[in-house]
Amino acid sequence: MTTVCTLLAAALLAATQGTGNDSELEAQVARELGAAPAPGSQAPTGAQPPAGTRSPAQAAPQAVAAPAPVTGGNPYARVLLLPDISAIGRAALAWNTLEVGALSPRSDPYAPRHTLRPIFQELEVGLQAVVDPYARADVFLTFTPQGAGVEEAYLTALSLPFGLQARAGELYAPFGRLNQQHPHTWDFVDRPLALARLLAVDGLSGAGFDVAWLAPTPWFAELHLAYQAVTPGLEARQHDTGLARLSQFFDVGTASTLGVGLSAAHAGGSGGEAGRDVVGADVYYKIRPPQTRSSLALQGEALLRRAGDLPAGIAAAGAPPFDEAGSAWGGYLQAVLRDGAYASYGLRLERAPALGGGPELRASVFAGWLPSEFERLRLQAAYDVLPGGRTGVEALLALEFAIGAHGAHPF
Amino acid sequence: MNRTKPALLLAALLATVAPRAAVAALNVVTTTEGLASLAREVGGERVQVTSLSRGVQDPHFVDANPSLAVRLRNADLLIDVGLDLEVGWLPPLVIQSRNAEIATGGRRRFTAASAVSVMELPTGPVDRSVGDLHPAGNPHFLDDPRRVERVAAGIAAKLGELDPPGAATYAERLASFRKRLGEAQVRWAQELAPVKGRKVIAQHNSLTYFLDWAGLSAAGYLEPKPGTAPPPSHVASLVGVARAAGAKAILVESYYDRRSAEVLAKHTGGKVVAIPGDVGGFRDEGGHLDPKDWFAYQDTLVRLVSEAAR
Numbered sequence: 001m002t003t004v005c006t007l008l009a010a011a012l013l014a015a016t017q018g019t020g021n022d023s024e025l026e027a028q029v030a031r032e033l034g035a036a037p038a039p040g041s042q043a044p045t046g047a048q049p050p051a052g053t054r055s056p057a058q059a060a061p062q063a064v065a066a067p068a069p070v071t072g073g074n075p076y077a078r079v080l081l082l083p084d085i086s087a088i089g090r091a092a093l094a095w096n097t098l099e100v101g102a103l104s105p106r107s108d109p110y111a112p113r114h115t116l117r118p119i120f121q122e123l124e125v126g127l128q129a130v131v132d133p134y135a136r137a138d139v140f141l142t143f144t145p146q147g148a149g150v151e152e153a154y155l156t157a158l159s160l161p162f163g164l165q166a167r168a169g170e171l172y173a174p175f176g177r178l179n180q181q182h183p184h185t186w187d188f189v190d191r192p193l194a195l196a197r198l199l200a201v202d203g204l205s206g207a208g209f210d211v212a213w214l215a216p217t218p219w220f221a222e223l224h225l226a227y228q229a230v231t232p233g234l235e236a237r238q239h240d241t242g243l244a245r246l247s248q249f250f251d252v253g254t255a256s257t258l259g260v261g262l263s264a265a266h267a268g269g270s271g272g273e274a275g276r277d278v279v280g281a282d283v284y285y286k287i288r289p290p291q292t293r294s295s296l297a298l299q300g301e302a303l304l305r306r307a308g309d310l311p312a313g314i315a316a317a318g319a320p321p322f323d324e325a326g327s328a329w330g331g332y333l334q335a336v337l338r339d340g341a342y343a344s345y346g347l348r349l350e351r352a353p354a355l356g357g358g359p360e361l362r363a364s365v366f367a368g369w370l371p372s373e374f375e376r377l378r379l380q381a382a383y384d385v386l387p388g389g390r391t392g393v394e395a396l397l398a399l400e401f402a403i404g405a406h407g408a409h410p411f
Numbered sequence: 412m413n414r415t416k417p418a419l420l421l422a423a424l425l426a427t428v429a430p431r432a433a434v435a436a437l438n439v440v441t442t443t444e445g446l447a448s449l450a451r452e453v454g455g456e457r458v459q460v461t462s463l464s465r466g467v468q469d470p471h472f473v474d475a476n477p478s479l480a481v482r483l484r485n486a487d488l489l490i491d492v493g494l495d496l497e498v499g500w501l502p503p504l505v506i507q508s509r510n511a512e513i514a515t516g517g518r519r520r521f522t523a524a525s526a527v528s529v530m531e532l533p534t535g536p537v538d539r540s541v542g543d544l545h546p547a548g549n550p551h552f553l554d555d556p557r558r559v560e561r562v563a564a565g566i567a568a569k570l571g572e573l574d575p576p577g578a579a580t581y582a583e584r585l586a587s588f589r590k591r592l593g594e595a596q597v598r599w600a601q602e603l604a605p606v607k608g609r610k611v612i613a614q615h616n617s618l619t620y621f622l623d624w625a626g627l628s629a630a631g632y633l634e635p636k637p638g639t640a641p642p643p644s645h646v647a648s649l650v651g652v653a654r655a656a657g658a659k660a661i662l663v664e665s666y667y668d669r670r671s672a673e674v675l676a677k678h679t680g681g682k683v684v685a686i687p688g689d690v691g692g693f694r695d696e697g698g699h700l701d702p703k704d705w706f707a708y709q710d711t712l713v714r715l716v717s718e719a720a721r
Contacts, residue, residue, distance in 0.1 A: 159511045220477035249477040291467035410503045411475045
């Protein structure tokens with residue numbers, strides 16, 4: 001039996017770490033050591049090659065004159081060790097016909113009724129670097145009018161076997177599509193209402209860990225299992241939460257990609273308050289002929305939440321954002337057209353649980369202008385319909401800029 | 412017998428989920444079709460080569476589609492251009508792939524820029540007031556045969572390092588490549604001789620190395636600064652520049668919008684020439700590359716530029 005297990009381990013090792021003599025030797029060494037290879041057996045992103053390991057091509061003489069011998073060492077050594085540093089600022093000019101704070105709570109920008117109000121939304125400072133031969137770290141600090149905080153700060157282990165990858169620290173929960181994206185990557189200026197009210201007003205995030213497995217399938221299939229202390233909905237108290245997410249992407253022809261995801265979260269009770277379960281489904285379909293930068297992206301998410309008894313704090317503060325049965329659902333559908341390099345347009349339809357029960361419906365449109373990859377100006381307008389037929393109009397003129405070296409974002 | 416059956420079933424299960432061993436010795440993934448063609452030139456049948464981007468795509472702006480991470484997962488070698496050409500999409504794919512050995516500096520990574528001398532290396536303070544420039548230097552060197560020869564040599568060396576039994580084959584194929592490159596250079600020099608010293612207008616500074624090799628130069632660029640759109644004032648100023656320099660050819664990669672180039676041509680009497688941005692830059696639907704390989708790409712570029720610059 002021991003032999004079978006050892007052979008199975010060796011076979012799995014070979015399957016996940018490539019083929020050929022190297023892998024066979026590595027598997028043999030693993031057998032002899034009675035353990036999997038050490039995590040440092042492979043070089044991670046950004047790791048520098050050891051001295052003296054330049055390839056023949058790198059060492060080959062160039063067509064230019066040989067450089068002068070370096071004396072006194074590299075004066076830029078400290079600079080070379082600095083992490084990538086970036087800053088992304090977001091500001092808006094807002095106007096509303098509703099008392100948004102009282103009738104349609106959210107954290108995204110809004111102005112007092114019939115007032116044109118400039119709002120500084122956020123400054124995000126990013127620090128990103130490889131930590132050591134085994135891991136990298138990504139830190140995002142956030143500065144808002146409410147104060148400073150850590151948006152995300154996590155370590156990613158890069159050399160785990162069997163297609164695994166692990167993150168630990170403060171991180172956005174792997175739930176749905178938009179929740180894991182930083183606001184400056186969103187197409188629309190604000191978060192869909194359903195995500196704010198069914199997940200978390202500023203995004204479901206918190207300290208914990210996330211282990212993701214890339215399945216050995218011909219298409220991209222990734223399974224996340226996470227455990228985090230998050231602050232769901234409009235609450236102030238943290239709940240220890242278990243999360244799972246399956247995300248898959250398929251090429252549809254040569255010009256389009258389909259992404260589908262299923263997510264689930266179970267938050268335990270906290271401080272005498274009841275727990276809650278949230279499930280979600282998301283879909284993303286992007287058509288982009290390869291010879292152009294124009295594209296059409298369709299995206300939607302639907303969420304269903306079942307909660308236990310009302311948390312005392314919420315009940316005391318006013319009507320809860322879910323109905324009497326303790327369950328609520330919501331979602332959004334959006335279409336975004338990228339017209340070449342410099343313009344984009346979008347339409348979004350939403351449904352979210354309103355304060356006091358019933359659905360709140362909203363339709364939004366935006367037109368965006370991108371002078372470069374590092375600056376964006378968007379004009380967004382929305383029409384909000386509250387339960388009982390009350391309506392409101394919202395307008396946002398949002399400016400965004402990025403400086404420094406900011407890591408590329410996943411698809 | 413009873414013990415054998417579960418073992419066979421387990422083996423069958425593993426065979427369905429494990430990465431399939433390719434017939435070729437090495438599974439090579441490149442970021443561009445040009446690099447893929449060079450890898451095929453020196454790797455021959457010992458390598459299975461896939462490009463992450465298409466020849467018709469602007470290599471600066473490829474979507475970091477997770478499907479590409481699947482291709483990288485089982486790559487025995489990743490060949491990239493470097494100099495931040497792929498910085499907007501390759502790093503997240505490498506992380507998603509879980510293939511740590513293809514990360515920057517990894518044993519199974521070859522960055523073509525490490526084999527060549529780099530032009531347009533910024534020497535003063537750098538910020539984006541000068542456009543979306545590449546701080547490490549101009550990465551568009553795969554249309555310069557001198558540098559391509561070095562890249563091919565680097566690929567051959569890396570393939571030999573990863574696949575020692577094939578090292579002799581790679582060396583032989585590199586020698587053959589060099590011989591054909593030498594013969595082609597004679598042909599290209601003859602084609603370019605009548606236009607030597609001429610000036611052209613280009614869309615982006617992607618022809619810097621080609622023009623330097625061909626003995627031509629750029630009188631100006633449609634992009635006022637790298638990566639920025641040409642405003643009417645800039646196009647208007649280029650009219651005088653093109654006339655003063657006698658620049659007739661306005662060279663635009665097939666993935667760029669041609670409206671500004673056509674307006675400029677109308678006012679200067681010049682000719683807009685769509686050039687392939689890479690191997691497969693004219694058509695690569697369904698894997699049908701046009702130009703079909705690096706030699707055909709360079710043939711096309713030399714022919715189009717020499718005809719237009721006359």
